[in-house]
Amino acid sequence: MELQYSDFDIVGENYLAEETIIDEKPALKKSLQKKPYASLAILLIIILGCVFSGVTMNHQPTYMDLGNINVAPDSTFYFGTDSLGRDIYSMIWYGGRISLFIGILATLISTSIAVVYGSISGLSSELIDDMMMRFTEVALSIPSILIIIFIQAMIGQANPLSISVIIGITSWMNISKIVRSEVRQIRNSEYIWAAKCCGGKFFYILKRHLLPNFISAIMFMVVMNIGSAIATESTLSFLGIGLPIEIVSWGSMLSLAEKALLSNYWWIILIPGAFLIVTLVCITNIGDYVRKINNKEFSNL
Amino acid sequence: MSNNLLEVKHLMVSFTTEEGEVQAVRDVSFSLKRGEILAILGESGCGKTVLCKSILRILPENGSIKSGDIILNENNLLKLSPNSMNKVRGKEISMIFQDPMTLLNPTIPIGKQIMEAVMIHQKISKSAAKKKSIELMELVGIDDAEKRHAQYPHHFSGGMRQRSVIAIALACNPKVLIADEPTTALDVTIQAQILDLIQELQERTGISIIFITHDLGVAAKIAQRIAIMYAGKIVEIGTAQDIFYDPLHPYTWGLMSSLPKMDSDEELLDCISGMPPNLLHLPQGDAFANRNKYALKIDYLAEPPMFKISETHSAATWLLHQDAPKIQPPVRF
Amino acid sequence: MKTEKILEVKNLKQYFKLNRNTIIKAVDDISFDIYQGEIFGLVGESGSGKSTTGRSIINIYQPTGGEIYYRGKLISDPKTYRANKKFINRNMQIIFQDSTSSLNSRMTINEIIEEPLLIQKIYKNKEERRKKVHELLDIVGMDKIYQNHYPFECSGGQRQRVGIARALSLDPEFIIADEPIASLDVSIQAQIVNLFKKLQHKNGLTCLFISHDLAMVRYVCDRVAVMYHGKIVELAETKELYRNPVHPYTKALFSSILVPDPDGAKERTRIKYDLHIDIHSKETSHLTDYTEVSAGHFVYCC
Numbered sequence: 033m034e035l036q037y038s039d040f041d042i043v044g045e046n047y048l049a050e051e052t053i054i055d056e057k058p059a060l061k062k063s064l065q066k067k068p069y070a071s072l073a074i075l076l077i078i079i080l081g082c083v084f085s086g087v088t089m090n091h092q093p094t095y096m097d098l099g100n101i102n103v104a105p106d107s108t109f110y111f112g113t114d115s116l117g118r119d120i121y122s123m124i125w126y127g128g129r130i131s132l133f134i135g136i137l138a139t140l141i142s143t144s145i146a147v148v149y150g151s152i153s154g155l156s157s158e159l160i161d162d163m164m165m166r167f168t169e170v171a172l173s174i175p176s177i178l179i180i181i182f183i184q185a186m187i188g189q190a191n192p193l194s195i196s197v198i199i200g201i202t203s204w205m206n207i208s209k210i211v212r213s214e215v216r217q218i219r220n221s222e223y224i225w226a227a228k229c230c231g232g233k234f235f236y237i238l239k240r241h242l243l244p245n246f247i248s249a250i251m252f253m254v255v256m257n258i259g260s261a262i263a264t265e266s267t268l269s270f271l272g273i274g275l276p277i278e279i280v281s282w283g284s285m286l287s288l289a290e291k292a293l294l295s296n297y298w299w300i301i302l303i304p305g306a307f308l309i310v311t312l313v314c315i316t317n318i319g320d321y322v323r324k325i326n327n328k329e330f331s332n333l
Numbered sequence: 334m335s336n337n338l339l340e341v342k343h344l345m346v347s348f349t350t351e352e353g354e355v356q357a358v359r360d361v362s363f364s365l366k367r368g369e370i371l372a373i374l375g376e377s378g379c380g381k382t383v384l385c386k387s388i389l390r391i392l393p394e395n396g397s398i399k400s401g402d403i404i405l406n407e408n409n410l411l412k413l414s415p416n417s418m419n420k421v422r423g424k425e426i427s428m429i430f431q432d433p434m435t436l437l438n439p440t441i442p443i444g445k446q447i448m449e450a451v452m453i454h455q456k457i458s459k460s461a462a463k464k465k466s467i468e469l470m471e472l473v474g475i476d477d478a479e480k481r482h483a484q485y486p487h488h489f490s491g492g493m494r495q496r497s498v499i500a501i502a503l504a505c506n507p508k509v510l511i512a513d514e515p516t517t518a519l520d521v522t523i524q525a526q527i528l529d530l531i532q533e534l535q536e537r538t539g540i541s542i543i544f545i546t547h548d549l550g551v552a553a554k555i556a557q558r559i560a561i562m563y564a565g566k567i568v569e570i571g572t573a574q575d576i577f578y579d580p581l582h583p584y585t586w587g588l589m590s591s592l593p594k595m596d597s598d599e600e601l602l603d604c605i606s607g608m609p610p611n612l613l614h615l616p617q618g619d620a621f622a623n624r625n626k627y628a629l630k631i632d633y634l635a636e637p638p639m640f641k642i643s644e645t646h647s648a649a650t651w652l653l654h655q656d657a658p659k660i661q662p663p664v665r666f
Numbered sequence: 667m668k669t670e671k672i673l674e675v676k677n678l679k680q681y682f683k684l685n686r687n688t689i690i691k692a693v694d695d696i697s698f699d700i701y702q703g704e705i706f707g708l709v710g711e712s713g714s715g716k717s718t719t720g721r722s723i724i725n726i727y728q729p730t731g732g733e734i735y736y737r738g739k740l741i742s743d744p745k746t747y748r749a750n751k752k753f754i755n756r757n758m759q760i761i762f763q764d765s766t767s768s769l770n771s772r773m774t775i776n777e778i779i780e781e782p783l784l785i786q787k788i789y790k791n792k793e794e795r796r797k798k799v800h801e802l803l804d805i806v807g808m809d810k811i812y813q814n815h816y817p818f819e820c821s822g823g824q825r826q827r828v829g830i831a832r833a834l835s836l837d838p839e840f841i842i843a844d845e846p847i848a849s850l851d852v853s854i855q856a857q858i859v860n861l862f863k864k865l866q867h868k869n870g871l872t873c874l875f876i877s878h879d880l881a882m883v884r885y886v887c888d889r890v891a892v893m894y895h896g897k898i899v900e901l902a903e904t905k906e907l908y909r910n911p912v913h914p915y916t917k918a919l920f921s922s923i924l925v926p927d928p929d930g931a932k933e934r935t936r937i938k939y940d941l942h943i944d945i946h947s948k949e950t951s952h953l954t955d956y957t958e959v960s961a962g963h964f965v966y967c968c
Binding site for chain 2: 927
Binding site: 228229230244245 | 751752768
């Protein structure tokens with residue numbers, strides 16, 4: 033390069049105002065690439081089908097057509113009818129609403145209990161923390177199905193709301209243990225002190241600092257809880273202490289399975305069962321994905 | 334035999350990352366004389382640690398030496414096989430780090446760790462190794478060496494741990510010791526003790542030391558020569574007196590004036606404005622131009638070459654060009 | 667410039683129980699006052715209890731003993747602290763050393779700085795809050811474009827500025843700065859230190875400046891207390907202390923300061939200090955408890 037005399041003028045700092053390069057965050061986008069698309073799509077179809085069951089149904093799901101009992105799948109009854117003459121195809125969409133409702137409500141209840149309980153335990157002194165955690169361990173050591181049956185038996189006749197509450201209040205222990213250990217890790221972070229020093233109260237700190245930090249860690253458990261709540265409801269119904277047969281849900285449909293197994297009416301049990309399993313597999317898949325991105329994304333922060 | 338023990342010539346090191354290539358060391362040349370302490374002074378991220386890791390060839394996987402030569406005793410280290418390089422590490426060159434616990438295994442007694450270091454490169458019996466390790470502990474100023482030989486790292490204070498690490502580094506009588514900020518994590522009083530120790534060891538064993546630091550005071554105390562690094566380049570190199578009493582590069586001026594002076598009553602410190610450049614998107618021309626009060630137009634156009642001012646002193650700034658205006662350095666000591 | 671006392675610390679004790687037999691006396695019976703508008707330095711080596719003192723004052727730790735008065739109000743007692751909580755939160759803030767752990771990595775710079783405003787509900791709408799955040803970024807010398815960045819996208823110096831901006835957002839009159847420059851580079855340290863001086867002069871900020879960097883403390887602070895093993899061993903105006911250190915530990919500490927002067931450095935002699943030997947050293951043996959050797963210059967003898 034040819035040097036010119038004028039090149040040696042003093043121009044000082046920031047002569048060429050350099051444009052500041054603001055980098056986008058490619059890392060986040062990348063981690064979203066391997067989404068479980070198939071599971072999401074199938075789950076979405078099932079959920080939409082259930083929510084808009086008025087459109088998807090082609091028979092009245094609660095109507096007992098005694099002229100058509102145990103009809104095998106054909107063009108009028110896509111999935112056949114059950115031993116009470118109800119159309120299984122319509123029942124699946126209609127009953128799915130109740131099953132999903134129970135799954136989601138029960139999970140909401142259990143997660144809120146877990147978050148509050150776990151945070152209190154994580155933030156309090158050693159002694160209280162110890163006591164609270166011993167209590168969850170005791171609760172965990174009793175099989176939850178036993179507690180559910182016990183409570184259910186005391187209440188008597190079940191309805192979707194009571195079942196959700198019962199499942200909810202018996203399945204928070206595992207999540208609360210995770211919440212507690214996460215809170216223990218971050219509770220001495222200086223940004224929590226800083227928030228406290230300007231007057232932040234317990235629920236503010238929980239919402240603003242604790243929750244965003246452990247939400248990804250418990251998301252896996254939460255998603256899985258939806259699945260297991262649906263499964264628990266089905267189990268209860270199968271055992272005959274769940275929803276009565278008049279209230280259609282996937283679980284109560286399966287409660288007819290016993291009789292269906294003895295005869296040759298495979299569709300009564302296999303088709304609702306298949307729906308239940310597909311939904312659970314999809315939920316599990318999504319939960320697994322949530323766990324993976326959580327581990328990848330913030331593991332080194 | 335030449336006077337230079339270690340020579341680094343036109344070394345280029347870069348890292349491949351997701352966002353692109355980071356040029357951590359850009360065309361660095363310097364030499365280390367026998368029995369001297371050379372301080373490499375620079376801020377965090379200026380490439381001083383990478384430079385030393387490339388001398389030992391212990392760069393992380395995504396880093397690679399693009400070009401250049403590293404010559405130790407007429408051997409080009411970059412041409413050695415991994416096996417013979419292993420023999421160089423520890424025996425010819427050793428390194429100590431800022432955090433002594435990166436080198437110490439918390440489950441093994443200190444004495445045993447020193448013994449192991451002694452036995453790696455030397456074929457001697459266990460009892461001889463033990464004797465040697467106790468000698469080493471005494472050498473680095475650990476009192477009661479025989480008793481402390483069996484103690485674990487957690488029984489040692491920060492300063493004592495750093496002493497033990499130095500003992501391990503000296504176990505095979507290396508010719509070069511690279512010390513990467515060995516005193517940064519220590520308290521001032523302990524820091525002064527460790528610096529005294531390193532100086533004393535240097536005088537006693539005649540070892541050559543490359544001392545990495547970001548602290549001008551530490552460099553002034555310990556080094557005979559100082560190299561100042563900025564954004565992957567050596568911008569000024571000279572004897573300690575050259576650097577402190579006759580600094581030439583505007584970055585050096587900036588560093589000196591950001592220090593609080595013990596005997597002045599100025600209200601505000603002079604400081605270098607702005608931040609070091611991102612090594613991913615290096616600007617055209619001199620990397621320091623944007624923060625330089627005395628930047629010339631040409632600084633934004635072309636990178637300055639090294640101008641040699643005296644036998645010992647050179648600096649990379651266009652201000653030393655014959656056509657450049659003469660500027661009084663703003664700092665005086 | 668002796669003006670009104672803003673903070674009074676009286677016989678503060680902060681002990682930590684490690685297990686049944688061991689009690690760590692992190693802060694052991696210290697007293698000092700901080701006056702309005704001054705930067706008060708607290709220096710010492712790691713483990714001397716200087717950070718603990720700062721945290722006890724702002725009630726992160728509940729003091730084991732002693733009293734802390736802020737503007738005449740007792741704040742070390744849980745009951746009176748609760749009664750004055752709002753007043754204290756508004757007027758006393760803290761800046762931490764480690765800017766990585768003091769900023770929530772999941773919040774943007776804007777969210778971090780407006781957090782105190784949200785908690786104290788100072789501004790009603792978003793627009794006003796945003797304006798205040800811009801103002802604060804301007805005070806600490808950061809560009810507005812950073813408001814939507816996350817802490818990990820900023821350099822150490824910038825993060826420290828964000829921490830300072832957050833502490834300033836409620837316009838407090840008193841800030842505890844816990845090693846605010848320890849993790850920064852030399853050139854950035856100078857920028858931050860200048861910022862503190864500017865805030866002191868322009869905004870009349872009072873500050874407790876905790877540091878181990880004796881050279882910077884001399885530059886920033888008006889008065890300095892030297893801590894050693896949980897005790898304040900010497901307290902004086904900065905100039906007086908650096909000109910005429912009395913306690914042997916202070917002398918030892920000052921002799922370890924490294925000066926950027928290669929020829930001078932080699933001539934200096936260091937003074938060693940050993941607690942157990944120097945307790946009864948001649949110079950201080952006639953002093954009992956705190957002695958005022960000259961006006962405002964206190965020396966402690968253990």
